[in-house]
Amino acid sequence: MGLKCGIVGLPNVGKSTLFNALSSAKAEAANFPFCTIEPNVGVVTVPDTRLKVLEDLVHPQKVIPTVIEFVDIAGLVKGASKGEGLGNKFLANIREVDAIIHVVRCFEDPNVVHVAGSVDPVFDKEVIDTELQLKDLESVEKKILRIEKIAKSGEAKAKKQMESLLKYKEALKAGKNARAVEADEDDLEALQDIHLLTIKPVLYVANVDEGSIQEGNAHVKRLKEEVVLENADVIVLCAALEAQIAEFEDVEEKNMFLAEYGLEESGLNRLIAAAYRLLNLITYFTAGVQEVRAWTIKKGWKAPAAAGVIHTDFEKGFIKAEVIKLKDYEQYKTEAVCREHGKIAVEGKEYVVCDGDIMHFRFNV
Secondary structure, three states: OOOEEEEEOOOOOOHHHHHHHHOOOOOOOOOOOOOOOOOEEEEEEOOOHHHHHHHHHHOOOEEEOOEEEEEEOOOOOOOHHHOOOOHHHHHHHHOOOOEEEEEEEOOOOOOOOOOOOOOOHHHHHHHHHHHHHHHHHHHHHHHHHHHHHHHHOOOHHHHHHHHHHHHHHHHHHOOOOHHHOOOOHHHHHHHOOOOOOOOOOEEEEEEOOHHHOOOOOHHHHHHHHHHHHHOOOEEEEOHHHHHHHHOOOOHHHHHHHHHHOOOOOOHHHHHHHHHHHHOOEEEEEEEOOOEEEEEEEEOOOEHHHHHHOOOHHHHHOEEEEEEEOHHHHHHHOOHHHHHHOOOOEEEOOOOEOOOOOEEEEEEOO
């Protein structure tokens, strides 16, 4: 399944620097607003040490990791919901992503201008929240106008939709994001055709200076306090440092560089892992002499749906799934020995796939 995350933030917060570190697609990074105009797209492999374990056991011809698509979306300013700056383009691009990576400036540097004149992560967050909320409010009000007469006539579905839409209208007018509204299935169904921006899950990235990557700073503390009610993750990293880390090709040299800053892994790895958690995703594997491959699915998916990400025929004609746990594969070394020791489970259509399962599907179309 495809996964797309949009990197957003005010101009000059470090979005493009972070994007450059994430992918080999080089977005222009410059000290002026709107240096990113068209959304740059980078396809980034998801780091997973389990792939190396399987590679060493199976010795396949190739190894294929799963990937995330990151989109570096043009910076927006106050008034974007009314078309200021590159607002309309920004808002159109953000509708297409599964999750939002919101980069917030948490570093002081007199050489890097700030569009508001001073560093204030809470202000920065509120500017983007407000613009997205205003656009969502416009979308909700348009739909209310569309179904108001039908609802007043007593039509049950329209009446229920009106109740849901008014709930969201009230929240958005109060400066709340749509994802903060307690919603049931009917509420979410009422929003399906208007694709609200603030209902998308969000992950905050506090972009700090090199000296703050371990303990953070006062700006990070303020940001964390501000988002606590959203139950959102805040990843602290230094985009400029991550750009340097990304240039290392030798693993040992990279690890030595990380150790100098007291880091066990790059901030980018933590960011990707957090994005998976945010979207409730897990990984299963297929392993054979031709290839070892990672596949991304939603947590809680049953075996036929998981098979469907390989090919729709696998889901349509699903018969059974043979499942090996990674720890058993590591212990017994080969599929044949796992089978001898009864470590290959045969599962049916109701099996809920677990993170790290090694699977082989039987199907008939």
